Amino acid sequence: MIARREWSYFVVMALAAVTYGCQGEQGETEIDDAADSTTSEAESSADTESGESAEVTGEAVLSAAGDGPSEAPGALRVGRGDLEPNDASATAQQAPLGVTNNLSITKGDEDWYRVVVPARTVARVGIQMNNAAGDLDLVAYDAQGHLLGSRNGAEYPYTWRGQETNTEFYGFYSEEGGAVYYVRVLGHAGATNTYSLYVDHYTYVDGQTCTGAGFSLADCEGRGSGGSGLIPFPFPDPSDSVLGNAYNFASYSNYRFARRELVMLVRHALAETRKAFPGTKPLSLIDICQMDGVTPGYDIGDPRHPQSTHDQGGNIDIAYFQTDGSNDAEIVCNDGASHADGYCSSTAAKTHIVDLPRQAFFMAKLFASPRTRVIGTDTVLAPLIRATAQSLASLPAGDRRRISQSELNSFSSRLAYGSGWPYHHHHIHLSLQWLPQGSSARGGDPMPLSAPAPFLGPGAKDAEGDPKPQMSNSMQAPGEAVDSFDMTWPPRP
Ligand SMILES: [Zn+2]
Structure with a gap:
């Protein structure tokens, strides 16, 4: 088999x-x-x-x-x-x-x-x-x-x-x-x-923030007996006035479960991007989470991501906006390298196919949410995206593509890349705030697998007394070691 x-x-x-x-x-x-x-x-x-x-x-x-x-x-x-x-x-x-x-x-x-x-x-x-x-x-x-x-x-x-x-x-x-x-x-x-x-x-209703749309925090986080659990990211509806046919799925249906706040945030950022950039083609959404709140792949005993990195329905991989005609799930370096290490080569700074203005604008709208913990991207691409964000922030008032100063600041404080973030030459990883340990992703049941440990901020020590990596800028769920990466590669559709 x-x-x-x-x-x-x-x-x-x-x-x-x-x-x-x-x-x-x-x-x-x-x-x-x-x-x-x-x-x-x-x-x-x-x-x-x-x-x-x-x-x-x-x-x-x-x-x-x-x-x-x-x-x-x-x-x-x-x-x-x-x-x-x-x-x-x-x-x-x-x-x-x-x-x-x-x-x-x-x-x-x-x-x-x-x-x-x-x-x-x-x-x-x-x-x-x-x-x-x-x-x-x-x-x-x-x-x-x-x-x-x-x-x-x-x-x-x-x-x-x-x-x-x-x-x-x-x-x-x-x-x-x-x-x-x-x-x-x-x-x-x-x-x-x-x-x-x-x-x-x-x-469900689209909007800029989940609690602002009238949902309780538990409903937004999709947890607890008071919450309604994770919801399946719905198929796009072409007649939808907010988004139309703005996205498609490049992942299995088993792995499309998300917190309501994540569905709202991604759809809102996409809608804003389409308003600011007419003619934007559909964007591919990749892995989110299993229905039980566990990282994709555990349901078939074949994890697709490092343990717990996609737990709790608050993490999603999203394809890059691209200049080659489709915003699909693919490596965007275009540098002729084999990418065995999971990164673009330096050549990609000149050869990449990322549609930088759309990409930076979309990420600015994701950063606009205080619920966004971090967005992971490729080491070579990160400075290019940040520089583009700077340009967008400098546009004259009234230009729909202009982003705010606080959105721009997030490209310094919440953009993640470098060691610990391999494979993000293929997609960005949006990570919302982790829920406290023991939280449930579905109606009152305990989290079945790989429940994250409590958040470990700067200064935390491991069992040997050595400093733990600062988790706020890493891909891992709290408590995961940096060297625990075992991402399935190449990523499956
Ligand atoms: Zn991911």
Whole structure:
């Protein structure tokens, strides 16, 4: 199993540049094609049908599942679940709020659910199953039936199995209310299983600050029995007046869970950037956090970041704004170096592809929040970004790109780079204030893994009595040693 996962992983990585290099052309299929060799040859015709419709990634309109002119006889199959028949979007059942247990995918079966999102709400929709008993997938579509994405990102690479767990969740947002989405449950390669369907609503509104928008601090931090836990960063909504189609995901759906304050901050900074810089293309959001508040990768026993660095839903990796036509997750040095150490070479000062004005402006808006602890970037890029921030602060009043003096000051006090910050030639790392030890990232449960120790400021000593590194300027969660880095490299999509 591990060998296959690793193999698939390298296929995905090899093609990631192609895929992510074509943003806007939703649904590249290279990953599917490359991984098709692993598809079981023993699929039944019904399963093949499911697989084929799944692989029409860009144009996976609902007719592919049987509600169009090409509808196959018997497309509406009757299964055992109480919500059947719901095997095509036209007859998709309304997804009930709360938990619905004992649903099932039988041989050749698939279930469609319709999700209507109320105003100012993020709907968290997902399935839970015992994956070992049958590998079920959850795939998300918009109201027109266009594929929004799967567990694996913007595509639905049917044969890519490197990331399967017992849960699969997405976030859907509606600013005005009434936005319609569809989710589709299907068994991989003929798999059958029972599952539970979850639908939860989280109040959400865009704004500059979370508490300023009326949420309690616990709600903003997504913790404690008084808080509502981490929320899934929702798919962008093109009809959204604040952001439109401002971002996309270059990460697995398992790793898109965030504090409400993080979702608000990133969306606000993006909205401001788009106002100041018309024509800004969508920005790729990378790893955030698992639903349980743990750093991405622990759910499959394969951590993608140093331990605890993405705990608590307050950390996110974000691609750079770039000059090459797409703001995707890629190394931006363009210096011809191998980057084995995880840094741009000095040559990159002249060859990098960072769109510096947009990048500095966006970071200034992230720094504008007092909740922002630090933003990590590359050693060679950091001074260039800082110098650009200086230029933006010097623009005449009234220029939308102008940043404030206090925002500029943060490029000296809260910009992190250098040793301890490798791999940020590929993305920036935004880190909000850590929560105190023992805080919960979800409704009252204790943090299950790698709970950070209390904040260690200047002067803290380690077990030998030597000074601890000053954590306020490091990537690690409090208590982590600098040499504990074991980041998966290259980063997975
Ligand atoms: Zn990170």
